[in-house]
Amino acid sequence: MKEDTIAAISTPMGEGGIGIIRISGEESFNIAKKLFYPKSKISFEEMKPRTMYLGNIYDDLEKYVVDEVLMVKFKAPNSYTAEDMVEIHSHGGFTAVRKILNLVLRNGARLAQPGEFTKRAFINGRIDLSQAEAVIDIIRAKTDKALKVAVDQLKGKISEKIKEIMDSLLSVIALVEANIDFPEEEIPEASPDIILKNISYNIERLNYLKEKAGAGKILREGISTVIVGKPNVGKSSLLNSLLMEKRAIVTEIPGTTRDVIEEYINVKGIPIKIIDTAGIRDTKDPVEKIGVERAMEKVEGAELVLFVVDASGELEEEDYKIMENIKEKRLLIIFNKIDLGQKIDEKKVKEHLPGKRVVKISALRDEGIELLREEIYELIVNEVGSLEEGIIITAQRHIEAINKAIESLKEAKITVENNLPMEISAIYIREAWEYLGEITGDSVKEDILDAIFENFCIGK
Ligand SMILES: Nc1nc2c(ncn2[C@@H]2O[C@H](COP(=O)(O)OP(=O)(O)OP(=O)(O)O)[C@@H](O)[C@H]2O)c(=O)[nH]1
Ligand SMILES: [Mg+2]
Incomplete structure (x- = not known):
């Protein structure tokens, strides 16, 4: 056509x-x-x-x-x-x-249409689907590291790995089918042993890719990080220090920040979406009240919480209330205004937030900010593993396809172990092959294609 x-x-x-x-x-x-x-x-x-x-x-x-x-x-x-x-x-x-x-x-x-040039590159066979998707990741990359992972994907490194696994699965399918179609001929026997070995090996390879996907998602989308605390503790000052820019209004009047402010910072290659919120307190002011509600919503959805307290004062009722609300989250405790001397009872804070680390800073004087960045990095890397070596899957769509392929292969394994006819195992293996093909575009459906390219900008 x-x-x-x-x-x-x-x-x-x-x-x-x-x-x-x-x-x-x-x-x-x-x-x-x-x-x-x-x-x-x-x-x-x-x-x-x-x-x-x-x-x-x-x-x-x-x-x-x-x-x-x-x-x-x-x-x-x-x-x-x-x-x-x-x-x-x-x-x-x-x-x-x-x-x-x-x-x-x-x-x-x-x-x-949006993404139509890239879609044509895919349809005309110049690049595969994961490469086409990489184009948009390159355009949107927020840090150098995220860019590198996207460029690897554009070069076809992910497709290469996935295709290796697909080829390996295909070789077993072919073997099974040959045994069924030409039982009399002299071809290698599709023994349950061979099939099981192949399945297990490929499950292992897929699991490895999956393990690294957590890091990939973070590189691609960033970590949404909310600064919370009661009014006037220095949340907006902290945002400004991290951004190295006077982005948010800072005053000595409690209740200064009303709206939610979102910006990106780069912490050693990890994109951090940092969100400043209204100080949390009971208030009659209708505008501030909405701000407090929004702050609480942001905390719900946050992947990391920076809980700021004024270390030069005592813990107050509001601090306790906030701690009650956030104790289940991935969290750092920030003692701010440390330049005024520390009056806060550190033990009490740690009692309420067991296992969480304290970082002492002065947002006013830009002290301790570098240390805070280190702590943020450590916290994330400890949980998701290194962002350095190997192939990193970043797209949620790819992770889902890999999950489905693993499930199908597990089914295949069960059928072999229970001595069901080989044809049945082959059906499951083929299913796994098709799920993986959604990543490379070998077996992708029109609606998935449309959804992918809709994300592009016009002219790309
Ligand atoms: N001495 C000292 N003062 C600070 C520090 N950080 C912030 N402040 C001051 O504390 C006051 C409140 O700072 P903000 O950053 O506006 O505090 P906030 O938590 O955003 O306040 P709300 O938006 O009202 O919730 C300002 O007068 C800041 O200059 C600090 O590290 N040391
Ligand atoms: Mg503020």
Whole structure:
């Protein structure tokens, strides 16, 4: 089936040095030819692929030069989508790029859907599905480490591992089927022993990938971390210190922060989504009350809580109430305002929050912040394991597919152990193969595809 020709602006909206319009499909060259007039007066056909040419984009109806641009053509299959493609690099900004896109559309292209260029790269077999997904992870990576994991995925490292396992499963399926179809022939026997060995080995390999997935999810999505405490203890000051920026309003008036403030920080490669909240107390002020409710909601959903107390004062009723609410969470206790001397009873705090670590800081003077970052890192790495070596699965979709494949293989194992006919085992093994194929795109359904590419931006 022939695909139509699509076009979109691939750079972000707004002022910039350049803006890029991308065209992909059969008509790309024809459309570009009508609009682009090279300075060097050579014909469109004479232009070499993958080479930039300077020229003008000319509005053929209104008869005027829209912009001076650079144009490059890519001949199929050597392009991002594996189709004929053209990129027009115009001056950035709101008008020129849009105007050129409109010209391209008027001359026969249709506006691309989000992720459609990457989807075509997948459909045309240039990349597999996990590689296509990596593209969006690269765009969204919040730290260097997250970027590295996504680039590994783009290079196909995850698909490689998964395909190895799929091939190994396929070899057993083939063996079983050969034994069923040609029982008389001289082929290796599909003994229960061989099948069991294969299944167990592949379950082990999948479990290994799964174990590392916790770290992957964190690298991809970050850890949502809520700063809580009663009013005026220095929560917003702590947020500002961690961000190294005066992001939140700080005053000596209790109840300053009303709304929830969210920002990302990078703690040794781990993206931390840090959330400042309203100080928690009983209040009659209707606005502050909503703030307190929102703070409590954020604590519910948090993966890490930074509980801030004013170490220069005594524990108060509100502190006890908050501690009661958060004691089950992954948590660090922050003694703030340590520059004023420590008056708080450390033993009492630890009694109420057993097993949790205390970090002493002065948000005002930026003291102890580096130590706090270390503590955050240690806490996370201790629980999810190293983020360093090996292949890391990051996408929830992949984790689910691996889980389902493991379940199917376990079923297969049971059937072999109970001496059921080999055909039955083969059905389960094939099921596992198909689940894994959802990761690479070998056996993926249309609705899953749509859901994946919907996440992309237009022009990618
Ligand atoms: N001495 C000292 N003062 C601090 C420190 N951290 C914050 N403060 C002061 O404490 C006051 C309250 O700070 P905020 O950061 O606004 O406190 P908060 O917890 O966000 O307060 P609410 O938003 O009202 O809940 C301000 O006057 C800060 O300057 C610290 O480490 N030492
Ligand atoms: Mg505040």
